Amino acid sequence: GENVEQHPSTLSVQEGDSAVIKCTYSDSASNYFPWYKQELGKRPQLIIDIRSNVGEKKDQRIAVTLNKTAKHFSLHITETQPEDSAVYFCAASMGGGSYIPTFGRGTSLIVHP
């Protein structure tokens, strides 16, 4: 089955800095890669996603890049703010009917004011 590795497990940055979280996946058939943000005690929320026919996608301060050859994808957050502090999960899946995502273990992002 699919295996997703996520690094780092903890990331501490100063407000205004950029943050990068990286994930690798094992199954070359995976074609959909969502990222979720989970604040303490709350639900995971989809913040951005990318499909395998796209190399990069941006949404304001958030961007995701995908390298299918190397089987890795990354989340980039620019101009970080304290409210970006949360746990971020990457996931990989084969789309279609079932779409069962395999999640990374999460990255705890701490943005210091």
Place this chain on the structure above:
Amino acid sequence: DSGVTQTPKHLITATGQRVTLRCSPRSGDLSVYWYQQSLDQGLQFLIQYYNGEERAKGNILERFSAQQFPDLHSELNLSSLELGDSALYFCASSVGSSGNRLSYEQYFGPGTRLTVT
């Protein structure tokens, strides 16, 4: 608010007991997924239902079962509970296998925190 509801929010019970968690998907979503989140295991997929039928199984124990009803709400039944079953249980819903992009996006409910003592 994702539009997915889960009840109860918190549940405290004893080992050996049986509980039922309930999930109502977003209006129009046919697919329901159940996940378990514990500190040491991250988010683990348990089971998926689509329009009333089981679609996929993940790391779901035999002591756990689920179903999706004609009105599309779903229940997760956990029996013979053990201390290690203490976790956050999330359900998520999506449109399902419509063939378009929307079918990939999952919306999570607020979760049920289960504590087994």
